[in-house]
Amino acid sequence: MEQAEIGIFGGSGFYSLLDNVHEVAVHTPYGAPSDKLAVAEIAGRKVAFLPRHGKNHQLPPHMINYRANLWAMKELGVTRIIGPCAAGSLQADVKPGDFVVVDQFVNRTWGRNDTFFDGPITTHMSAAEPYCSELRRLAIACAKRQGITVHEQGTVVVIQGPRFSTKAESREYSKNGWEVINMTQYPEGWLARELGICYVNIALITDYDVGLEGHPEIQPVSHQEVLKVFNDNNERLRNLLFAMIEEIPPVKHCECKSDLF
Ligand SMILES: [Zn+2]
16 A cells, blocks of 8 residues: 555545646545545655545535544654644634644533543553644744744644534633634544544634634624635735645654554
């Protein structure tokens, strides 16, 4: 089977521009991933792309088979994953167009298959630092060099969706000091850790969730608005990803490891 070293979860916008893409259908013990994986070479590195919502964006966040997506990456030999996503801002200083390299998540999803440890192995892995420190540093450095406004820390609260938040829900998240809101970061990032794969998220801020208190001119998020800002961001994101791929050290210098592998 085709092998890859680096994995990227993202939209089809990235690999549609690459030459010599090999599509690979991967079967996993957890069912089918969101789509075929597209393997291509960038800067001499083998990279596997998987659109987490499927190629035709047919899978809403709560219907994504996260375990199959992560397992498929592992099957191909991937040891590092970059997982960019569109996200809302919960704080005034985190503005649409900014990128956030989050360092913590809060899980407010339910009913998702969010572990590979369903028995007979019983273990309790530390989630104190759920994101890869080495890939986070690299993402921040590359973003700064490219003139992107990047926030070096941030907490993402992951909601179940597919609906957006009520004002009361959003107020709670903002008051807790959390910066970013999204529907897919959990369990995607965490499942990577369970497999011992390094994972970094880059949150592309598209909107202010339900608006901002004290700022009546800021309107609640709409799906169209999210898509527009996300598309505007695509080129900046692609440049950032290519720079990161080139610079990911061949040998890990981080603490990411699994109890399983
Ligand atoms: Zn790591």
